[in-house]
Amino acid sequence: MPVHPDRSSVHALRERPQADVLIIGGGVNGLATLRDLALQGVDVALVEAVDYCSGASGASSHMIHGGIRYLENGEFRLVRESVQERNRLVKIAPHVVKPLRTVIPISTLFSGIIAAPLRMLTHRQGKPAPRGAALIKVGLMMYDIFSRDGGTLPRHRLRGPKATRAAFPDFPAKMRYSASYFDASVHEPERMSIDLLHDAIAAGARASNHVRASGFAGGKVLLRDERTGDTFDFAARVVLNASGPWTDLTNAALGERTALMGGTKGSHIMLDNPELAAATGGNEIFFENTDGRIVLIYPMNGNVMVGTTDLEADPSEPAVCTEAEVDYFFELVRLVFPRISLDRSQIVYRFSGIRPLPRHGDLAPGFVSRDYRVVSSKVGGTDVLSLVGGKLTTFRALGQSLSQRITDMLGVTRRVDTRTLPIGGGAGFPVDTTDQEQWAIRKRGALSVDRALQLLRRYGTRSADFIRFTPEERPLGAAPDYSVEELVWLVRSEQVATVCDLIQRRTNLAMSGRVSDELLIEVTGILSDELAWSTDDAARELDAARNQLHDRHGLRLVQTA
Secondary structure, three states, X not given: OOOOOHHHOHHHHHHOXXXXXXXXXXXXXXXXXXXXXXXXXXXXXXXXXXXXXOOOOOOOOOEEOOOHHHHHHOOHHHHHHHHHHHHHHHHHOOOOEEEEEEEEEEOOOOOOOOHHHHHHHHOOOOOOOOOOHXXXXXXXXXXXXXXXXXXXXXXXXXEOXXXXXXXXXXXXXXXXXXXXXXXXXXXXHHHHHHHHHHHHHHOOOEEEOOEEEEEEEOOEEEEEEOOOOOEEEEEEEEEEEOOHHHHHHHHHHOOOOOOOEOOEEEEEEEEOOHHHHHHHOOOEEEEEOOOOOXXXXXXXXXEEEEEOOOEEOOOOOOOOOOHHHHHHHHHHHHHHOOOOOOOHHHEEEEEEEEOOOEOOOOOOHHHOOOOEEEEEEEEOOEEEEEEEEOOHHHHHHHHHHHHHHHHHHHOOOOOOOOOOOOOHHHOOOOOOHHHHHHHHHHHOOOOOHHHHHHHHHHHHHHHHHHHHOOOOOOEOOOOOOOEHHHHHHHHHHOOOOOHHHHHHHXXXXXXXXXXXXXXXXXXHHHHHHHHOOOHHHHHHHHHHHHHHHHHHHOOOOOOOO
16 A cells, blocks of 8 residues: 655654644644645645644534625625635635535514614623624625635525425524525535645645644754654744634743734534434524524534533643533524424533634624734744634635745745645545546546545545555444554555544544444554554553543443453
């Protein structure tokens, strides 16, 4: 099976401990900047303290959206950029970014038509007035204007009482109207992040997960291999701190005190509730609660995701979805689907992350801008850029903007425009179902057409690399839609170092609620063979995975061995 050369690992950083640019943080924004800089021919490296997409990017609401609610905050530039990027991603990453019909249930006709403009002009806080159908209609008309680019996604639709009742019979009687429009979703931002990594490495970048920037001395960044405890110095002309909500903590480790960040915690739960999934009609249900928080309910990987909260958080502590948040989510679902039964036994996974928002004082989280900015400083004579803010949707534009700034600093002429450049397995991806089937027939090798089609939809056209070198497969006993050979391919080509790397961020096994102790034991055995773990090492890794999945994600694993 093909593997990336050593430049994609910590060994490559140790062997040549210098670069023009060092990026700290392997979330989607850091990886997008790594990719863009590498494509410009810049000598660039990246380190991630845990694993790629293990922070805010992976704990997002999995939406690629313009942010219709930002219109009320007057953030027209951000909305315009976001919808443009949404439309681009549907085209350049069609294997992971899919159109998503979004439905807003509405109880009144004219409510909020005066309060909303006042809120935009004054940022007045307090309990918001409900948004009526007329106000939402105006917002969606503006949204459509920003979305114009040749008709990538359909325009909005407003339904009256009769049409709403016919389309959504499970809505309560008070929800008399509904509006629908299209945004997009990315069910696996982790896979999209790995595609960015692959593109960057193919263009000459170096990167390693499980490597922490732990200090700064003598004009060099001190890096610590979190797996071995070894440390080494790394020199760079420019350091980009893209560690999201941990930006201030990273700057402190480098010897500079900053107070830039004020992130808030957002939690979600995954429910195994077929009745709720059917009630959504396959749509995302999106509305604002009476406390001003945004609520979303939509089917994903056979389950239903419900979110999100917006609570003050300490980035030095792990973000965990609490029982109080679960109670809150159940109350939210009952607002629009009061007849559907919910209980905690239906929760198959929970996750929580901290948004990389700027410090905002007394301003309510809902008013804090999701836009981004860069703060520059010098540490020991080295230029340090700290990224503040940013959202999942705008990662490509943000990466290009940061790359432009850095190439200007380095005096490098840009040579690649990423606006139309396919991302990873999106290159040559057949969007039409018939074309996908034809691709599977041509590329299936020794596999069945159905299996080749499954792999195509999972990894995009990168799946051809796996198919070409896999004469036969052995399905996993605990998850037969994955194979032993598939996991080995992921371990060898995607810097997998832990059990959780594999089941949470290279596959959808955890998010889809299919983790069992049997699966963990099976996956640990595969990793043990590939990474040459001793018996004691394997036992420690298995226990670490069990503990993390229990403590952070609420899984109750029954040990079978």
